[in-house]
Amino acid sequence: MQMLVLNPSFIVTMDRECRIIKDGFIGIEEGKIVYVSKEKPQEYEEIIRLPKRVLLPGFINTHTHVAMTILRGLKDDVNLQRWLMEYILPVEKLLKPKDVYYGALYGIAEMIKSGTTTFMDMYYHEIEVAKAAADAKIRSVLTYGLADVFFNTLPEEEFKKAEKFKDDLSALVSSRGLDDFLFFAYGPHSPYGCTKELLQIVREAADRDNFRIHIHLSETKSEVENSVRTSNMTPIEYLESVGFLKSDVMAAHVVWPTDGDIEILKHRGVHVLHNPTSNLKLASGVAPVPKFLEKGINVALATDGPASNNRLDMWKEISLAALIHKGISRDPEVISARTALQMATINGAYALGLERKIGSLEVGKYADFVVVNLERALESVPFHDVYSMIVYALDSRYIDSVWINGELMYSQENVLKTIDVQKLREIVNDIR
Numbered sequence: 001m002q003m004l005v006l007n008p009s010f011i012v013t014m015d016r017e018c019r020i021i022k023d024g025f026i027g028i029e030e031g032k033i034v035y036v037s038k039e040k041p042q043e044y045e046e047i048i049r050l051p052k053r054v055l056l057p058g059f060i061n062t063h064t065h066v067a068m069t070i071l072r073g074l075k076d077d078v079n080l081q082r083w084l085m086e087y088i089l090p091v092e093k094l095l096k097p098k099d100v101y102y103g104a105l106y107g108i109a110e111m112i113k114s115g116t117t118t119f120m121d122m123y124y125h126e127i128e129v130a131k132a133a134a135d136a137k138i139r140s141v142l143t144y145g146l147a148d149v150f151f152n153t154l155p156e157e158e159f160k161k162a163e164k165f166k167d168d169l170s171a172l173v174s175s176r177g178l179d180d181f182l183f184f185a186y187g188p189h190s191p192y193g194c195t196k197e198l199l200q201i202v203r204e205a206a207d208r209d210n211f212r213i214h215i216h217l218s219e220t221k222s223e224v225e226n227s228v229r230t231s232n233m234t235p236i237e238y239l240e241s242v243g244f245l246k247s248d249v250m251a252a253h254v255v256w257p258t259d260g261d262i263e264i265l266k267h268r269g270v271h272v273l274h275n276p277t278s279n280l281k282l283a284s285g286v287a288p289v290p291k292f293l294e295k296g297i298n299v300a301l302a303t304d305g306p307a308s309n310n311r312l313d314m315w316k317e318i319s320l321a322a323l324i325h326k327g328i329s330r331d332p333e334v335i336s337a338r339t340a341l342q343m344a345t346i347n348g349a350y351a352l353g354l355e356r357k358i359g360s361l362e363v364g365k366y367a368d369f370v371v372v373n374l375e376r377a378l379e380s381v382p383f384h385d386v387y388s389m390i391v392y393a394l395d396s397r398y399i400d401s402v403w404i405n406g407e408l409m410y411s412q413e414n415v416l417k418t419i420d421v422q423k424l425r426e427i428v429n430d431i432r
């Protein structure tokens with residue numbers, strides 16, 4: 001047996017029972033988890049002892065535009081409307097494919113270093129993001145951002161961009177043998193960025209070929225007000241009226257739903273992708289996550305793009321998600337530390353439709369995980385509860401190593417396995 005076994009102080013499984021295995025053993029073979037137990041396995045190739053270490057599932061960043069590292073800091077301290085229309089879109093129109101590649105690779109370096117092992121992206125020149133993900137060997141769901149309203153294109157023409165991307169991605173996946181790493185989904189930007197015709201074309205294609213749909217939804221109060229003004233419906237009612245909403249829809253933000261909207265989301269099984277930092281920074285508001293959870297709507301976590309965050313660190317989002325809703329509701333019980341961590345792991349896997357492959361440390365899933373070093377953190381003493389310590393006391397600085405598909409991708413000593421950050425830093429700095 002070629003099994004590599006890790007033996008940390010704690011395995012935080014995030015499985016259905018949320019088991020925490022103290023001084024347990026986790027075995028990896030051919031990229032997958034093949035053994036998880038309190039007992040030492042009988043046969044193995046090697047055991048790596050990890051005293052004072054916690055093993056967590058890798059984080060799943062369910063909504064980003066990772067190449068926007070190159071636009072980080074371009075404009076801060078304005079609202080979404082001005083930020084997007086006056087500053088971001090005009091510059092994005094000038095971006096060259098290779099800018100997107102290097103920007104994405106840089107963002108991926110940041111994500112791996114801070115514990116993210118899978119991300120979902122939406123952008124233009126998305127095949128460049130796919131190439132960066134392929135080169136870095138990180139898992140990803142990739143969506144080409146379609147917006148016939150923004151680009152003044154015909155719906156059928158705009159849709160061809162997604163179809164071309166799908167073909168290019170499929171060629172990349174087969175040429176590099178990356179079936180387990182890169183996944184396709186549709187990415188109509190938003191109800192206000194797309195015509196009804198385009199949304200319907202996407203819906204039909206998703207039904208026909210069984211792909212999921214990634215969309216921005218009810219992000220700002222003005223989006224909802226404009227929608228009500230023009231159609232007499234909220235954006236969620238509007239999507240419902242055109243038959244768009246189903247359980248394959250992954251909706252980013254959902255900051256301004258009405259109670260009726262929440263019923264629709266629940267009824268259709270829509271997944272919500274919560275981006276607390278980005279929503280705060282762009283002054284969009286705070287999504288009513290406790291209400292979603294109360295209704296049984298699946299809520300996953302995300303950073304959004306690095307130009308509206310301005311980081312790609314999921315640990316920060318976990319901590320913020322656990323805090324902000326307490327303050328808003330003045331109820332300390334609304335989102336526990338454990339729930340916040342679920343949102344960043346197993347809930348993300350459900351949102352992306354990858355719950356059988358990732359999101360928890362269970363036999364049969366990919367060996368994507370993070371090793372946290374308690375010894376390096378002064379804050380890890382005294383020890384009471386592992387969720388409390390991770391969410392409220394520690395942060396991504398205490399990550400010792402990050403593993404994807406059973407491979408060591410990042411370690412404190414030799415940094416990133418697949419990305420030459422020093423070289424990349426200069427390239428990204430020179431993009432103007």
Ligand SMILES: [Zn+2]
Nearest residue numbers: 216252304305
């Ligand atoms: Zn976004």
